[in-house]
Amino acid sequence: MNKQLPDVLESVFQKMPHIVFEQQNPRRLRVKIRADALSTLLELLKGRAGYLHLSAISCVEWPESDEFELVYHLWSYEVKTLVSVHIYIPKKPGRYVSVYDIYTPAAFFERDIHEMFGIYFEGSPNMEPFILTEWYGPPPMLKSFSTLGYVKETFEWQDYSPQWLQEIQASGGGIVE
Amino acid sequence: MRPENYQPVEHPPSHEFELYFGPNHPGIEGNYALKVRFNGDKVENVTADGGYLHRGFEKIMEERLWIQNVALVPRICVPDPPPMEETYAQAVEMLGGLEVPERAQWIRAMLLEMSRIAAHLFIVGGCAATIGQYSNMFWGVADRDRILDLFEEVTGARIYHMFITPGGVRRDIPDGFLDRLSHLLDYLDARLPEYDDLFFDNPVHHRRAEGIGQMTQQQALSWGVTGPNLRACGLPFDVRRDDPYLIYDQLEFDIPTETGGDVLARTMVRRSEMIESTKILRQIIQRLPHVKGPIRCPLPNPLAWNIPAGDAYARTEAQKGELAFYVVSNGGTKPWRVHVRGPSSMHAVQVLEKLCLNARIEDIALIMFSLDACPPEVDR
Numbered sequence: 001m002n003k004q005l006p007d008v009l010e011s012v013f014q015k016m017p018h019i020v021f022e023q024q025n026p027r028r029l030r031v032k033i034r035a036d037a038l039s040t041l042l043e044l045l046k047g048r049a050g051y052l053h054l055s056a057i058s059c060v061e062w063p064e065s066d067e068f069e070l071v072y073h074l075w076s077y078e079v080k081t082l083v084s085v086h087i088y089i090p091k092k093p094g095r096y097v098s099v100y101d102i103y104t105p106a107a108f109f110e111r112d113i114h115e116m117f118g119i120y121f122e123g124s125p126n127m128e129p130f131i132l133t134e135w136y137g138p139p140p141m142l143k144s145f146s147t148l149g150y151v152k153e154t155f156e157w158q159d160y161s162p163q164w165l166q167e168i169q170a171s172g173g174g175i176v177e
Numbered sequence: 178m179r180p181e182n183y184q185p186v187e188h189p190p191s192h193e194f195e196l197y198f199g200p201n202h203p204g205i206e207g208n209y210a211l212k213v214r215f216n217g218d219k220v221e222n223v224t225a226d227g228g229y230l231h232r233g234f235e236k237i238m239e240e241r242l243w244i245q246n247v248a249l250v251p252r253i254c255v256p257d258p259p260p261m262e263e264t265y266a267q268a269v270e271m272l273g274g275l276e277v278p279e280r281a282q283w284i285r286a287m288l289l290e291m292s293r294i295a296a297h298l299f300i301v302g303g304c305a306a307t308i309g310q311y312s313n314m315f316w317g318v319a320d321r322d323r324i325l326d327l328f329e330e331v332t333g334a335r336i337y338h339m340f341i342t343p344g345g346v347r348r349d350i351p352d353g354f355l356d357r358l359s360h361l362l363d364y365l366d367a368r369l370p371e372y373d374d375l376f377f378d379n380p381v382h383h384r385r386a387e388g389i390g391q392m393t394q395q396q397a398l399s400w401g402v403t404g405p406n407l408r409a410c411g412l413p414f415d416v417r418r419d420d421p422y423l424i425y426d427q428l429e430f431d432i433p434t435e436t437g438g439d440v441l442a443r444t445m446v447r448r449s450e451m452i453e454s455t456k457i458l459r460q461i462i463q464r465l466p467h468v469k470g471p472i473r474c475p476l477p478n479p480l481a482w483n484i485p486a487g488d489a490y491a492r493t494e495a496q497k498g499e500l501a502f503y504v505v506s507n508g509g510t511k512p513w514r515v516h517v518r519g520p521s522s523m524h525a526v527q528v529l530e531k532l533c534l535n536a537r538i539e540d541i542a543l544i545m546f547s548l549d550a551c552p553p554e555v556d557r
Contacts, residue, residue: 024271027420028490052398055492056518058503071503073490073518077398077412080419084490105401108526116235130526131228131556141236 005029006079008049016041027081035087035096042072042085042102050078054099057109059117063143066091068119072099089119098124116141192217198541200229206303206545207255209525209552215538223533223541225526231556238515243269243343244479246512251337253517254554257296259288260495262341265515267422268491268504269343273484280465281345281472282423287358287461288331288340289423289493290454294365295324296496297447297454300549304444305376307542308385313376320368323361330354345473355462362455362462369452377448386441390532390544393438400531401523404498405450406548408434409442416494427464430457440547483510495520497549519554526555 005013005023013019013031019041020032033041045051055073062069067088074083089096098121099106110121115129118139129135138145168174192215199210208229214222234253238246250265251258263285270277277285302317325335331350332338340347376382392402394410407414413432417425433449435442476482486508492501498520505514525548532544 024489030488053403054401055490055499055501056503056516058514058516060488060505060514071488073501073503075420077414077419082420082490082492084488103401104399104527105523108522130226131231133226133228140233147233147236147240 012044029083032086035089038087051076054103054105059113095120100124207552218538220533220536223530227555230553234557235515247342248339256299257496259292260493260500264491264493264500264502266341266343268489268502271489272487272506275344278471280468280470283465283468284346286423290457291324293496294451294454295321297451301447304546307546344476349472359462389440389540391439400528404520405446409446410438411436428457428460443547517557521551521554524548525550
């Protein structure tokens with residue numbers, strides 16, 4: 001046990017089974033927990049330790065694993081520590097429960113993750129596309145989606161040889177690729 | 178000329194109608210759209226529609242080297258780019274365990290505060306323009322230009338500086354720069370009473386902005402509001418004070434708050450923040466000449482620069498609110514994942530949708546500008 005851990009957080013963590021935490025620096029705490037225990041932990045953090053601010057929800061994809069990593073960044077105006085809660089959810093079927101009823105800002109981040117990674121959050125108020133309204137391809141932030149490959153598939157190269165370029169090429173110059 | 182087969186569509190008489198506000202509209206900051214349903218001139222429902230400025234930064238950054246991303250990052254937010262560079266650099270430094278030399282930290286703080294004043298002038302001017310006081314906008318943009326001149330002197334660029342790199346800054350400040358900055362601060366101080374007469378103490382502005390777009394502290398906290406908008410609700414929260422970075426813990430400054438929570442309170446918080454930033458800059462002008470040493474820590478060959486595996490959540494107080502970068506490395510030469518949490522991702526979508534309810538048609542632009550909602554950060 002780290003001595004720098006605030007008492008409130010220690011009392012919250014004692015209530016949670018299977019919790020792994022690591023202090024990155026005095027104001028950053030990294031927590032790993034099972035996916036089904038997330039809402040309990042968030043409710044405890046919000047109710048007991050004053051973690052009122054959901055700073056962000058980030059999604060990380062690891063191609064070699066069959067799980068998505070979701071990271072919930074929470075900030076407490078009282079304890080003044082940032083807790084990053086890491087959970088892992090299976091890529092198939094890619095559904096998870098929304099935390100909108102605990103944190104209102106979650107709606108934006110969950111909507112964003114849904115269109116960029118394809119994870120559906122049940123209970124989130126709006127899962128319609130926000131940024132990619134006219135995009136019908138696969139979720140673009142997945143590592144399997146290659147931007148260069150998409151460009152090569154969708155667009156064609158056009159030959160470009162104006163008169164001035166032909167003159168340069170005739171005198172031995174040209175475009176270096 | 179109407180075509181021959183033209184048949185007018187008969188609608189039932191109704192006070193309800195829908196309007197598209199944006200994506201190209203002078204009352205919208207950047208390219209952003211609001212689908213608004215009105216009853217008479219009262220707003221019944223607002224749906225934000227983003228994506229017009231989506232450039233896919235998060236995806237592009239995964240395919241660039243750590244050092245190449247320095248050129249990419251400031252372009253995420255147009256009016257206030259240095260905090261973007263600073264936050265990215267901070268995340269990389271946390272991951273790679275880099276120590277930033279003290280002199281570089283002071284130079285960085287100087288740039289950040291200069292940018293804060295410039296962006297506040299810009300946005301307060303924009304706020305005034307939405308209620309018809311265009312002179313304030315012209316003044317704000319002209320005075321911001323003087324700060325941009327100084328930026329050009331230090332960094333070589335006016336808007337996108339690409340100056341704050343992981344491990345330090347690119348160059349030292351030129352000779353005599355601090356004197357010129359000091360002159361500029363004197364000038365801005367002298368201008369403030371004129372701004373007060375024109376805008377901040379203007380009874381027309383007060384009557385127009387009071388009670389518009391109001392939220393309580395409770396609402397602000399639950400909606401994830403940060404920055405000046407949260408301080409206008411009375412909560413003195415500032416990342417520079419509560420989660421300090423650089424040398425902000427060595428500086429003396431107040432965190433201005435207001436209690437109104439409306440458009441007027443938000444504007445007045447911005448006014449006080451400009452004064453606080455000039456105070457900070459004066460302290461930096463005094464201290465910076467005495468801080469000697471390198472401006473960069475030694476970096477390996479940037480083409481083969483591997484950052485150790487791990488993740489870091491760096492956050493700073495940008496002019497608009499809390500800005501955060503979540504950066505994950507798998508030990509390679511490129512970032513594995515970068516997530517940008519722009520302050521406006523809350524303000525421009527959920528908060529704006531809620532504050533506009535029951536407002537009037539002419540208040541929408543004012544509320545949007547007073548929240549300082551910046552679409553490029555939302556779309557990334």
